[in-house]
Amino acid sequence: MNLTKNDTDIYLILGSAILLLTGLTGFIIYFLVLYRKKQVLHLIEREKQALQFHQEMLNTQIEIQEQTMQTIGTDLHDNIGQLLSLTSLTLNSINITNDVKAQAKIESAIGLTLKSIKELRQLGKLLQGDQLIAMGLVEAIRHEVEWIERSGKYQVHYSNEGEFPAEWNKDKDLVIFRILQETLNNIIRHSSASQIDIKLSYLDNVVLLNISDNGVGFDATTNPAVKHGMGLHNIHKRAAIIGGELAINSSPDQGTTITIIVPYP
Amino acid sequence: MAIDLILYLLLLLSISLYGIVSYKKLTIPFKALAITILWISLSEIAARVLARTIHNSSPTYHILCIFLYAGFTVTYSQLLTGARLKKGLLLSIIPFTILCIVNIIFFQSFFSFPSNTIVISYLLFVVYSLILFMQMLNAPKEVNIFKQGIFWFNIAMLVYSIITPLCFGVSNYLHVHKLYANLLNDFIEYFCFVYYATLGYAIYLDKNRYKMTLVPA
Numbered sequence: 001m002n003l004t005k006n007d008t009d010i011y012l013i014l015g016s017a018i019l020l021l022t023g024l025t026g027f028i029i030y031f032l033v034l035y036r037k038k039q040v041l042h043l044i045e046r047e048k049q050a051l052q053f054h055q056e057m058l059n060t061q062i063e064i065q066e067q068t069m070q071t072i073g074t075d076l077h078d079n080i081g082q083l084l085s086l087t088s089l090t091l092n093s094i095n096i097t098n099d100v101k102a103q104a105k106i107e108s109a110i111g112l113t114l115k116s117i118k119e120l121r122q123l124g125k126l127l128q129g130d131q132l133i134a135m136g137l138v139e140a141i142r143h144e145v146e147w148i149e150r151s152g153k154y155q156v157h158y159s160n161e162g163e164f165p166a167e168w169n170k171d172k173d174l175v176i177f178r179i180l181q182e183t184l185n186n187i188i189r190h191s192s193a194s195q196i197d198i199k200l201s202y203l204d205n206v207v208l209l210n211i212s213d214n215g216v217g218f219d220a221t222t223n224p225a226v227k228h229g230m231g232l233h234n235i236h237k238r239a240a241i242i243g244g245e246l247a248i249n250s251s252p253d254q255g256t257t258i259t260i261i262v263p264y265p
Numbered sequence: 266m267a268i269d270l271i272l273y274l275l276l277l278l279s280i281s282l283y284g285i286v287s288y289k290k291l292t293i294p295f296k297a298l299a300i301t302i303l304w305i306s307l308s309e310i311a312a313r314v315l316a317r318t319i320h321n322s323s324p325t326y327h328i329l330c331i332f333l334y335a336g337f338t339v340t341y342s343q344l345l346t347g348a349r350l351k352k353g354l355l356l357s358i359i360p361f362t363i364l365c366i367v368n369i370i371f372f373q374s375f376f377s378f379p380s381n382t383i384v385i386s387y388l389l390f391v392v393y394s395l396i397l398f399m400q401m402l403n404a405p406k407e408v409n410i411f412k413q414g415i416f417w418f419n420i421a422m423l424v425y426s427i428i429t430p431l432c433f434g435v436s437n438y439l440h441v442h443k444l445y446a447n448l449l450n451d452f453i454e455y456f457c458f459v460y461y462a463t464l465g466y467a468i469y470l471d472k473n474r475y476k477m478t479l480v481p482a
Binding site: 038039 | 398401402405406407410420423424427428431434435438
């Protein structure tokens with residue numbers, strides 16, 4: 001069979017058309033299958049992230065409770081325990097034959113008991129844990145500052161700027177508050193500072209928490225604690241899960257400044 | 266006027282009308298698409314008028330080709346991410362317009378069908394649509410793909426931009442060899458129907474994007 005040029009052309013056109021249409025159909029089917037696969041992977045990844053987030057939030061809550069318990073333990077031992085021991089000693093030393101001295105000691109014991117009750121009430125507030133965050137970040141931090149000041153070792157200056165939104169983001173509040181606790185722990189344990197400045201501000205949908213001390217500081221570029229220290233590592237991780245960023249500025253004998261920036265609410 | 270032509274124009278006008286009515290509810294790329302379809306509708310009407318009066322509708326297609334490229338390129342530039350790519354796409358409108366003018370002056374006069382520039386624009390649309398498909402794969406959405414306006418728009422553009430130059434080639438062959446071309450003409454006609462209906466569906470999906478349900482994992 002002899003093919004004319006016309007025949008060759010039409011076969012060429014038909015062949016190309018079939019090839020092109022087959023390729024196009026194949027591409028569309030391949031795309032749809034691949035897209036579905038990616039979609040499923042994306043959903044699994046998102047669920048994983050959500051699970052991780054909830055886990056972190058739970059950890060944060062537990063850590064805040066642990067911190068609270070630790071504070072209560074320390075306070076019971078160092079403060080209320082001492083007050084009650086003193087009350088007991090005062091009551092034991094009363095000589096009932098000497099009315100005047102006995103009266104003075106009883107009054108002193110009453111004073112000590114009242115002070116213990118007041119301290120216990122303060123401690124009771126701390127036990128409320130979650131309710132502390134429910135009061136709002138500004139108040140929760142103020143409460144935490146009060147406890148630090150009670151030790152008498154630190155001069156704490158706390159200020160807040162900007163008008164916070166009417167609706168609080170509980171999850172973010174919890175994490176920011178925990179970051180503050182962790183940072184204050186680090187200051188108490190390692191910095192030998194005498195002065196702590198805490199500034200909380202809200203501007204353009206961003207919360208900025210700035211904590212600085214006048215302690216020994218460290219070399220932020222070389223100190224392995226910055227990268228591997230459990231406290232700082234945790235702070236970094238926590239800031240990241242709420243979409244925040246952390247900046248550490250420190251050098252030996254120059255104190256430390258930690259800034260956390262979180263989109264809010 | 267043939268009934269299929271009336272239906273074709275009616276379809277185009279209905280999509281244009283729907284695009285205008287829901288304009289405020291559309292996202293920016295689909296706003297550009299709605300305007301492009303409106304322009305196509307007006308051009309198609311103008312083409313029929315010219316065909317009846319001066320027996321040549323080609324001048325309309327010369328102008329339409331530029332607006333078509335600009336409209337679809339703006340749509341793609343809004344759908345694609347990447348600042349440089351967006352900028353590149355928008356800037357490409359300028360050389361394309363120059364190319365169209367050069368084509369009118371040197372190759373296909375105002376009264377010949379501008380197949381050169383149309384084929385070039387379709388080849389570029391194929392590239393844009395493939396880039397968009399790649400982008401879709403890199404960032405899959407949780408919405409069922411068949412309920413995504415972007416998918417239907419892109420698939421319509423890809424298929425149309427590949428098939429149309431092929432049809433031009435076959436049509437040219439049939440014309441040169443004085444062969445029967447009615448079947449191909451009918452195919453092109455129905456194909457255009459499907460193409461514009463798909464674009465209309467894409468606009469509809471974009472307008473109702475908030476009602477979409479998420480896909481189960």
